[in-house]
Structures are given as C-alpha cells and as structure tokens.
Amino acid sequence: MTWISPATSFGNREFLAMESLFKSNPDACLVLVSRSLDSRSGHRILKPLLDRGFRAAAFAPDLSSLLRGTPAERWFEDLKTGEKDPGEIPLPQNLSNLVRLAVLYKYGGVYLDTDFIVMKSFRGLRNSIGAQSADSTEKWTRLNNAVLVFDKSHPLLLDFMAEFAATFDGSRWGHNGPYLVSRVVDRVGNGSSGRRNFTIMPPMAFYPAYWSKIGGYFRKPATKSDSRWVSAKLIQLSGKTFAVHLWNKESRNFRIEEGSILWRLISRHCIICQGIYR
Structure with missing residues (x-):
C-alpha cells in the first residue's frame, strides 16, 4: 500500500482495508510506503494490529534509490531539476502511481489501494491485473492499477514504467494510472503468451x-x-x-x-x- 496524506488522515476506512487484508491473509507482511506513516503517529496507527501478531510496517521511500535502474530513473532526475513539468494534479498522487510499479518490480508481491475490503486470500493470484469494466462479450474496456499482483522483475512492470516516463502528463486525472495500464496492455496484448505472461481478472474480482x-x-x-x-x-x-x-x-x-x-x-x-x- 501507499499513503501520501498526513498520518492524521488515515481513518477508519483505511484501517479497515488493513483489517480485512489480515482477516483473509493472516500470514501477510504489509508494507505501507509512506513518509507520514513512517513515524510515531504511524506506529500508533499500526499498533492494534502489531499487538495481535500481524506483520505491518511503514517505510519512507528513497525515490532516487527505488527508481535507480528503471525506465523512470531519468524522468525523476529531470523532475527534480525542473526539466519536467509536474502538472496541476498534486505530484504525490502521480508519484504514487509510479512508486507502486517500482516497488513491485524490485521486490514483487501485491499492491493494494487503501479503499478496499479484502474478502479472500491472494495466495492463488500471480501476475494479475484487474479490469474495472468490460463489454457485452466480457472483453475488458478499462483496466485499473488499484490492485496489482506481480513477480519481482516482471517485464510488464518495466513497460508500465517506460510508458509513465515517456507519456507523463501531470494535469490529466487517471492518465498516469488506470489509463496508463490500459494503454500498455492494449498494446502488448492479453498476456496469454510470451515473456509478459499475465492474467486480466474480470471486473467482479476487484471492481x-x-x-x-x-x-x-x-x-x-x-x-x-x-x-x-x-x-x-x-x-x-x-x-x-x-x-x-x-x-x-x-x-x-x-x-x-x-x-x-x-x-x-x-x-x-x-x-x-x-x-x-x-
């Protein structure tokens, strides 16, 4: 998970996302990539779960280190020097779209937004992304990046990060998130063969x-x-x-x-x- 707001904004519904995750996945190890939650306030938020034996921790990301060696490394350096326009949407919101991709690429696992109720174990999922909508033939029409399940170093994650760096627009909502993963998957195919093997889950799975x-x-x-x-x-x-x-x-x-x-x-x-x- 990522959290880009102040720790004081992490409320009951966000906590419920963690509760439901551990209810269905009691052996999970939850990492919250968040500068505000990597603090005493953040520890107090997590403490009720930690006291019950669940594994959860918050870490402030070192973005330069995290993006090193990825297609987005140069984009981030240009952003820091002012050569890239961050756009009108708050930058942390767009960085969250990138951070989730880089973390999964370097470490693998499951990324989950904080506005979910988890109902089942994720243990059987691998290299999966969810469709948020489909047409009458059940072909997806829009994917979403609110849940991503990928092995470490999966090539589709590289494609996503390369698209982020090449087409970044900080003023169009969704362009660097759901629309981005939809563009890339539409371009590379349905993932049923080749080195980018992955599964597109139907809308009922997550949306x-x-x-x-x-x-x-x-x-x-x-x-x-x-x-x-x-x-x-x-x-x-x-x-x-x-x-x-x-x-x-x-x-x-x-x-x-x-x-x-x-x-x-x-x-x-x-x-x-x-x-x-x-």
Whole structure:
C-alpha cells in the first residue's frame, strides 16, 4: 500500500482495508510506503494490529534509490531539476502511481489501494491485473492499477514504467494510472503468451461496483426487492470477488447504513471492528 496524506488522515476506512487484508491473509507482511506513516503517529496507527501478531510496517521511500535502474530513473532526475513539468494534479498522487510499479518490480508481491475490503486470500493470484469494466462479450474496456499482483522483475512492470516516463502528463486525472495500464496492455496484448505472461481478472474480482454505482453498497434495503438484491449480491461477491474497491474519491462522504451490503461485508471481514461503520 501507499499513503501520501498526513498520518492524521488515515481513518477508519483505511484501517479497515488493513483489517480485512489480515482477516483473509493472516500470514501477510504489509508494507505501507509512506513518509507520514513512517513515524510515531504511524506506529500508533499500526499498533492494534502489531499487538495481535500481524506483520505491518511503514517505510519512507528513497525515490532516487527505488527508481535507480528503471525506465523512470531519468524522468525523476529531470523532475527534480525542473526539466519536467509536474502538472496541476498534486505530484504525490502521480508519484504514487509510479512508486507502486517500482516497488513491485524490485521486490514483487501485491499492491493494494487503501479503499478496499479484502474478502479472500491472494495466495492463488500471480501476475494479475484487474479490469474495472468490460463489454457485452466480457472483453475488458478499462483496466485499473488499484490492485496489482506481480513477480519481482516482471517485464510488464518495466513497460508500465517506460510508458509513465515517456507519456507523463501531470494535469490529466487517471492518465498516469488506470489509463496508463490500459494503454500498455492494449498494446502488448492479453498476456496469454510470451515473456509478459499475465492474467486480466474480470471486473467482479476487484471492481464489482462501478464508481458511479458504489452508493448502492452503502444504502440499507428499503423494500423487499432491495433486500433480495442485497442477498443475491452478497452471494455473488462471496463466490467471485477477492476484494471490493470502494472508490473513495466518490464515496468518502457516504454513510454506511445498517443492513447495507457494505455493513454486512464489514461485519464479516473486520478483526478489531471498532468505529468501522463511520
């Protein structure tokens, strides 16, 4: 995970992402790449999990060292000297897109955004990226980089970083993230053969609700028809979904209503379960 905001902004829903990760993956080793959480305040946030025996730590990244030997090394040096325009979007947001790629390339593992509820073990996943949308033939139409599962030194990660450096635009939301991975995968193919072997997971794996419809997961059922839909959706999620993306940019101010899909998922996948419905 990465966290680019102050430690004081790391709230209940972000903590829930960690709780649910360990609920389904108790042997996981969680690394938060974050300057603000690599602190006493960050340690206090992690302490409830550490006290229960889970493995979690925060580290401030040395970006020059992390990017050394990658296609983005020169881009970062040019950025530091002012030769590259950082654009209008806050730079840390764009750097987060790059850092996740570099960390996976150098160390391998699973990258996960902090606005997820994890429902299943990731142990069986390898070299995978999720589609957030697909057409009527089930062909993906947009990928997302909020979950990435890759071996160390996987060549697709190099392709992603090379694209980041070559096409960086710091003023277009999504250009260096979801749109970037979509562009590259569209160019190199579906990943079924060759040195870039990887799997594209269907939307139900990580993005079962589109960002504009995530509000339905927060609302309690108001009618019998609503209740049937909630029950059917929970059954579907339990069978096909590894983690539910909450689209925090859209849903951060939504209240989690009792009896809603999200309320029920939280009750099943939390560990400490304190203050998590706010």
